C-alpha cells in the first residue's frame with residue numbers, strides 16, 4: 001500500500017539523526033527557559049541544575065517536571081518566554097477553579113502548529129485539492145483554529161463551520177462538498193444520527209476522511225463512524241499546553257498515533273514514582289516542547305495514559321507510536337470535548353452560598369452525546385421552602401454551572417441526607433460512559 005505524508009523528510013528521519021536534532025533543541029531550550037522564565041530559573045536553582053548540564057537529549061531526565069498547577073500559579077502569562085510583542089495568538093482551556101489555562105504562540109509557533117497539523121491531515125491522505133469542514137469550536141479552544149491552520153498549510157480549502165446547529169452543518173456538508181471533516185467523535189455520530197433521522201443518503205456527502213479527537217473514543221466508535229459516514233477515520237491528539245491538536249496523529253496503518261517527536265519529546269512515566277515505565281507498559285505521558293518559543297513547557301505532565309508501540313510502523317514513519325489514549329490519572333472529565341474538573345462544579349455551588357456541601361456529578365451517554373447531571377442535596381432549610389423557590393434555586397444553580405463550564409447541565413435537587421456519605425475520599429463523580437480502552 002502507498003502511504004501519504006505531508007513532510008516525508010521529517011516524518012521518516014532516521015532515529016539517530018532525530019536524536020541529534022532533539023539534543024540540539026533541548027540544549028537551546030534549557031538555556032531559554034532558565035534565562036527567560038523565573039519559574040524555571042527557580043526550579044533549576046532549587047535542584048542545583050545549570051543549563052550547561054543539559055548536553056544531550058538523555059539529560060532531559062535531569063530537568064524538573066511541570067504540572068498544570070504551575071500553569072495556574074503563573075496565570076496568565078508568567079510562563080511565557082517572550083515579550084507580549086512577540087506573541088501573536090492566545091488560546092485557553094478550562095481550569096479547575098474558573099481560571100483558564102492560558103497559552104500563547106509566536107508567529108514561529110503558529111508555523112510549527114501548521115506544520116504538525118498538516119502532517120496530521122497529510123497522514124490521512126489530504127492534499128491541496130481537498131476541502132476541509134472544521135466543526136471544532138473556533139475560539140479560545142484550540143480545535144477550530146488548530147484544524148484550520150493545518151488545513152490551510154496543506155493548501156486545502158478550509159470551511160470554518162465551527163460547532164452547533166447540526167442542520168446547518170449538514171447543509172454545508174451537502175452543498176460545499178467538503179472531503180474531510182474535523183470534529184469530536186461524538187459530534188461525528190450526531191451528524192450521522194441527523195442524516196439518518198432526516199432520511200438523507202450518505203451518498204449526498206463527499207467525505208473521504210475524518211479526523212476526530214479532543215476526547216477519548218473507542219475502536220467500536222471508530223467503526224461505527226466509518227460505516228455511517230462512509231469515510232476513513234483518524235485519531236488526532238493534542239493539548240493546549242503543548243500546542244493544541246497535532247501533537248500525535250494516526251497514519252493509514254491505523255495502529256496507534258505517531259508523536260511529532262522533532263517538536264515534542266515524549267516520555268512515559270509511572271505517575272506515582274515519576275520514573276520511566278518499562279517499554280510497552282502503560283503510564284502517564286509527559287511532553288517537552290523542543291522548538292516552541294512562547295510557551296516552551298519542560299516535561300509537562302499531561303495526566304493522559306498511553307503506552308509506546310515498539311514495532312516499526314509499516315508506514316515508514318520513524319516517530320514513536322503510542323496507543324489510543326486509555327484514560328487519565330486525574331479526575332478531569334471530558335464531556336462533549338470540554339474539559340471539566342469536579343472542583344469547578346463544587347466552586348460554583350460554594351459561591352452560591354448556603355448550599356449543602358453534598359453533590360454528585362453524573363455523566364451519561366444518551367445516543368451519542370454525553371450528558372451532565374448534577375445532583376445537589378438540599379439543606380434542611382431549603383427543604384422546607386416553597387416549591388417555586390426551589391424551582392428558582394434549581395435554575396440559579398443550572399445557569400451558574402452552565403456559565404462556568406460552557407456546557408448544558410441538568411440539575412436535580414435531592415432530599416437532605418440522600419447522597420451517599422463516604423468515609424475518606426468522596427465519590428463525587430459517577431461516569432456511566434465507562435469505556436475501557438485497554439480492552440481494545
Ligand code: DLL
Pocket residue numbers: 093136142143146212213214215216217235236237238239240241244245246302304325328334339
Ligand atoms: O482537546 C486539543 C485537541 C483539539 C485535540 C482537537 C484533538 C482535536 P485541550 O482542550 O487542552 O486540547 O484538552 C486536552 O483532551 O489532555 C486529553 O485528555 C484529551 N484528548 C485530546 N485528544 C484526545 C484523543 C484539545 N485523541 C485533553 N483521545 C488531553 C483521547 C484526547 N483524549
